[in-house]
Amino acid sequence: SVFFQTPYVLSIAYKVLVVMLEGEEAAKRALPVRDRDLGKMVPFPNQPIISEVVAAGGKLKPILADSTLIIQGKNLHSEITKVRIGQVEVTPESVENNQITLPLASIPTNSLKAGVQSLQVIHHISPGTEPVTHNQVESNVAPFVLCPTVTRVSPGNVEDIDQESCAAEITVQVNLLLGKEQRVVLALNQWSTDNPTSYLFDAPKRRKDTHAVTVSVNKVLPGEYLVRLMVDGAESQLSIDENPNSPTFNWYVAPKVELLNC
Structure with missing residues (x-):
């Protein structure tokens, strides 16, 4: 024993049984799947991930209403890619898998407030032959600070x-x-x-x-x-x-x- 002056040995035992359940009804098997069209949406989509949002002039440059945003991350490109800032969705100027370029001038000024903004990359899924309940994939929310002039x-x-x-x-x-x-x-x-x-x-x-x-x-x-x-x-x-x-x-x-x- 691991205990001092204890005259027995610690031990444990398990009893394992296998139980077979047999029903009286005949077994069933579904027909094979002929079409796996999920509206071009796979069960585990490549969700876009934003790692950083900076001004095109550099990380230390302030972001103004006429700045161009550089959105960096991964899985950013898709057939239909939008960028959501607050409640507004816009089409970016250019989209690559690891970077998106978005001029803020493309967003109506009255839609923007000074201060911290929330930004997401949205992948819209084209409808296939079957309807889907969720037709977009959203990235994480990335904040950036918009300075007034x-x-x-x-x-x-x-x-x-x-x-x-x-x-x-x-x-x-x-x-x-x-x-x-x-x-x-x-x-x-x-x-x-x-x-x-x-x-x-x-x-x-x-x-x-x-x-x-x-x-x-x-x-x-x-x-x-x-x-x-x-x-x-x-x-x-x-x-x-x-x-x-x-x-x-x-x-x-x-x-x-x-x-x-x-």
Whole structure:
């Protein structure tokens, strides 16, 4: 025994019996299958799998409404391949087994919201001679972040608070819809090389989806400010001065707002 000072040996036994069941009715056998047409759908289809969604410019490039998406994975190609973003299905520009190219410009802008998007590759199955209950194969859901672009900035109701700061209402318009439940934050960075300051202000709740939001700012130093909008973490981009002869070459230069009359 494996137990100390135990005068017996551990053992176990099984009794196995085979039971034969015989019925009184005659056995039956179905006719052989003549047609295995399942609408071109096999019992275990090669499901498309998405491994990555990036901008055509590279992994570190932000994805904008006019970007081209590179969807990478495996089993992406089929006879009829669609890409679903949110509730919209579109036909991609090119489809290979390991990569799909999709210009976001092919999707109506009003169908896209700033922030995190869900993307799937859909394989539609052509109907055969027999109807099928499920005529498409869907990939896993892959997320990507769609950044808004600021199209207009308008200051209003600028007033003095004290000798050094002011308050205002800044309206920012973007090219993508802002969902009424999305968190929107306005970021202001003073456009200066002399000890610039920065501010963050939360936008108020909205009653409906919209392209514009008005944010109240308070205790802000007078000056020019670069403007960014962050929607559920998706940040609008700043423009860079690319003119080598400009005194502000390689600086961030837009979009900006002036708060000088306070």
